[in-house]
Amino acid sequence: MPTVHLLDYVAGNVRSLVNAIEKVGYTVEWVRSPADVPSAEKLIIPGVGHFGHCLSQLDKAGYIEPIRAHIKAGKQFMGICVGVQALFEGSEEDPQVKGLGIIPQRLKKFDDKDKSVPHIGWNSANTSRTGQVTDESLYGLRPDSKYYYVHAYAAPYQEGELEKIGWTVATARYGDEEFVGAVAKDNVFATQFHPEKSGAAGLRVLKAFLDGKRSQKLPEKPSAASTKEGLTRRVIACLDVRTNDNGDLVVTKGDQYDVREKDGVSTGGAVRNLGKPVDMARKYYEQGADEVTFLNITSFRNCPVADTPMLEILRRTSETVFVPLTIGGGIRDTVDTDGTKISALDIATMYFKSGADKVSIGSDAVTAAEEYYASGKKLSGTTAIETISGAYGNQAVVISVDPRRIYVSSPDSTTHHTIKTATLGPNGEEYCWYQCTIKGGREGRDFDVRQLVTAVEAMGAGEILLNCIDKDGTNSGFDLELINDVKNAIKIPVIASSGAGNPGHFGEVFEQTRTDAALGAGIFHRGEYTVKQVKEHLQERGLLVRQYEEDV
Ligand code: 1PR
Numbered sequence: 001m002p003t004v005h006l007l008d009y010v011a012g013n014v015r016s017l018v019n020a021i022e023k024v025g026y027t028v029e030w031v032r033s034p035a036d037v038p039s040a041e042k043l044i045i046p047g048v049g050h051f052g053h054c055l056s057q058l059d060k061a062g063y064i065e066p067i068r069a070h071i072k073a074g075k076q077f078m079g080i081c082v083g084v085q086a087l088f089e090g091s092e093e094d095p096q097v098k099g100l101g102i103i104p105q106r107l108k109k110f111d112d113k114d115k116s117v118p119h120i121g122w123n124s125a126n127t128s129r130t131g132q133v134t135d136e137s138l139y140g141l142r143p144d145s146k147y148y149y150v151h152a153y154a155a156p157y158q159e160g161e162l163e164k165i166g167w168t169v170a171t172a173r174y175g176d177e178e179f180v181g182a183v184a185k186d187n188v189f190a191t192q193f194h195p196e197k198s199g200a201a202g203l204r205v206l207k208a209f210l211d212g213k214r215s216q217k218l219p220e221k222p223s224a225a226s227t228k229e230g231l232t233r234r235v236i237a238c239l240d241v242r243t244n245d246n247g248d249l250v251v252t253k254g255d256q257y258d259v260r261e262k263d264g265v266s267t268g269g270a271v272r273n274l275g276k277p278v279d280m281a282r283k284y285y286e287q288g289a290d291e292v293t294f295l296n297i298t299s300f301r302n303c304p305v306a307d308t309p310m311l312e313i314l315r316r317t318s319e320t321v322f323v324p325l326t327i328g329g330g331i332r333d334t335v336d337t338d339g340t341k342i343s344a345l346d347i348a349t350m351y352f353k354s355g356a357d358k359v360s361i362g363s364d365a366v367t368a369a370e371e372y373y374a375s376g377k378k379l380s381g382t383t384a385i386e387t388i389s390g391a392y393g394n395q396a397v398v399i400s401v402d403p404r405r406i407y408v409s410s411p412d413s414t415t416h417h418t419i420k421t422a423t424l425g426p427n428g429e430e431y432c433w434y435q436c437t438i439k440g441g442r443e444g445r446d447f448d449v450r451q452l453v454t455a456v457e458a459m460g461a462g463e464i465l466l467n468c469i470d471k472d473g474t475n476s477g478f479d480l481e482l483i484n485d486v487k488n489a490i491k492i493p494v495i496a497s498s499g500a501g502n503p504g505h506f507g508e509v510f511e512q513t514r515t516d517a518a519l520g521a522g523i524f525h526r527g528e529y530t531v532k533q534v535k536e537h538l539q540e541r542g543l544l545v546r547q548y549e550e551d552v
Contacts, residue, residue, distance in 0.1 A: 004210060005040030007031040007067075009047075009057045015355040016318045016325075017046050017080070020196035023322075023551075024207035037066035041075055042210060047082030048357075049393035051107065051153065052094025054082045068100065077188045078209055081151060084183065084190035093153045103162065103183065107153040115175040116493040116516050118395045118462055119154070122146035122232040122290055122546040125170040125181035125193060136215045139189055140208035141170050141182060144222035145201035146232055146546040147193035148290075148324060150357070150395045154179035154192060173229045184214065197324050197357060199285075200549035232546045233510050233538055234517035235531055236291040236495060237284035237524050241277050241310065241329075242298040245270055249309045251280050252297070253522045255473035257402075257441040259297070278316045284524060285321040287531035288548030292321060293465070293519065295360065295400065296329025297440055305336050305347060311354045318355025322551075327351045328360025328400050328465070332384055344384030345391060352392065360465055361385060362400040363438035369455035370447055379459060389460035394492075397463075399456045402441050403434035403449045403482065404469040417450040419485050434482055441469050449482070450489050457490045464490065465519070468498040473522050475501025483513040495519050503529055503537030510543055 004026045008014045018028050021044075031037055045067070047054045058064055071077050079087055088099045091107035110117045126143045149172070157171045157178040170182040172192075182191040182205075189209050195202035208216060239251045242259065252259040261269030281292045294317075296310050310327060318325060331351075334342045348359045361384055368383040379386060389397045407425025411418040416433035424430060434449040453464055466486055468479040478496045487494055493516035496509045500520040509518050523529055535545040 004042045017196040034062045034066045044078045045083035046080045051091040052097040079190035112491040118152035123172040127170045140204040144226035147198040149193045234290045236519040237289040238293040238521040281317045289531045291324045293326040314354040324357040326358040327356040332364035345387040348388045360398040360400045365399045372455045385459040394462035399461045400465040402437045405432040407432045416448040464494045471499030477505040478509040487514045503534045507541045
């Protein structure tokens with residue numbers, strides 16, 4: 001099979017890119033040193049995380065000149081995410097670090113005045129920005145397809161500026177900002193989005209570039225409605241995974257975090273077994289899930305890190321699921337069973353190399369946030385959140401919050417941030433605060449959700465997975481009051497989680513809160529509804545969703 005040279009310079013999430021390249025009929029040759037670059041015919045530079053971290057790694061390792069020479073020689077070059085940003089002069093993210101300067105423009109941070117930053121989710125890459133729907137596509141890009149973006153900095157689109165120096169530009173709109181989604185000129189093609197995480201639409205783009213098919217006839221003129229621009233409503237399927245009593249890793253599901261069957265006789269029944277993680281992840285991908293999250297819910301019980309079963313699940317899932325994968329459970333500094341210390345960053349790197357795009361931190365985030373306040377809101381620089389977001393970018397770090405309601409008769413009876421609630425307490429209390437818990441809800445802390453999310457945002461987390469113990473597994477809908485309260489406190493994206501029982505609950509949470517995404521677990525595992533049915537319902541309510549496209 002034809003080969004593609006891949007330059008893995010920051011040990012990011014390249015396994016999925018390798019899987020995507022192989023899926024479209026190419027094999028990967030690794031570039032291990034600058035000396036390998038001249039033998040590359042097709043070179044891909046991926047990249048997640050900080051612009052400065054990536055560019056200084058490339059520079060320090062001596063890759064800058066060989067890459068320039070490769071491009072100058074007219075050989076195929078593709079940059080992905082930070083790989084496209086590298087083509088620019090520089091970025092606000094790290095003003096002192098230079099880019100390759102092939103594109104005379106600088107990257108800017110999205111304005112977070114009225115939208116979440118980082119920009120995470122599915123958006124357009126539309127070459128017909130004038131709104132005219134053309135019948136040609138740039139490297140398989142389609143105005144009615146959506147592509148997965150995860151970045152806080154972008155090149156603002158200035159109409160005609162890059163075109164007049166020979167670039168073709170595909171754009172996307174986020175809020176009132178129009179930015180560069182992809183650029184192409186001669187032998188260079190680069191995308192801000194991740195084609196390897198953009199489902200069939202992304203695989204089509206990757207294949208068109210590698211096959212050298214710059215422009216292709218669009219299959220049929222897409223309707224104007226299907227080319228509606230903007231970020232889609234993200235629907236995430238979540239798989240709580242743990243070992244059952246026979247030691248097999250199964251997908252389970254808590255009912256207010258209790259995952260054991262109620263066998264009628266005693267509550268100590270077997271662990272609910274809803275199926276195999278890899279098969280179920282593929283099923284949800286084919287139903288149109290925009291992301292898949294695995295939570296290893298017994299991770300706080302020490303197990304040998306090296307044979308963490310979740311690594312194998314990720315490796316196998318990332319071979320056939322080409323949307324973002326998040327892994328949570330046990331991401332913390334750990335002493336292995338043989339006594340060696342393993343840092344949270346090393347554990348996260350193992351997950352990233354196995355195919356994860358984001359890691360989710362639960363209990364350790366609460367501990368770190370408590371210490372953050374105890375130290376007078378000083379950043380230690382050594383927490384899992386800071387070290388992982390420092391190396392891979394804050395978009396790679398999700399904080400999983402496990403709150404439960406504590407009802408009080410009046411706000412004065414607690415120092416915690418309370419809300420006036422429409423869901424009264426057992427004794428008619430009209431107020432409650434949300435207590436943070438650790439160890440899967442087993443231990444409540446004298447610490448509230450507002451304190452947690454504010455601290456972790458300051459520490460560099462990129463997204464909040466907002467669960468709710470009271471709602472978990474109840475099919476009664478999301479805790480809308482909790483979600484709005486958290487959205488009022490922070491700027492990073494929030495994923496609403498817990499309680500979804502029917503497609504209407506997803507419509508409700510997107511219409512009545514400013515959530516950036518909504519997650520379901522039991523609703524899908526119990527086969528009550530499919531992800532596809534949820535997205536069709538959202539579309540019927542006029543909400544923008546990504547259409548699933550059959551794999552190439
Ligand atoms: O603390 O960093 O080791 O991470 C542990 C992770 O495992 C956390 O993300 C925590 O939320 C999760 N977890 C731990 N115990 C449980 C449990 O159920 N016993 N799952 C658990 C929490 C959250 C979602 C759940 C939604 C949607 N579950 O995964 O599926 O609430 O539920 P629904 O749609 O079925 O209502 P660490």
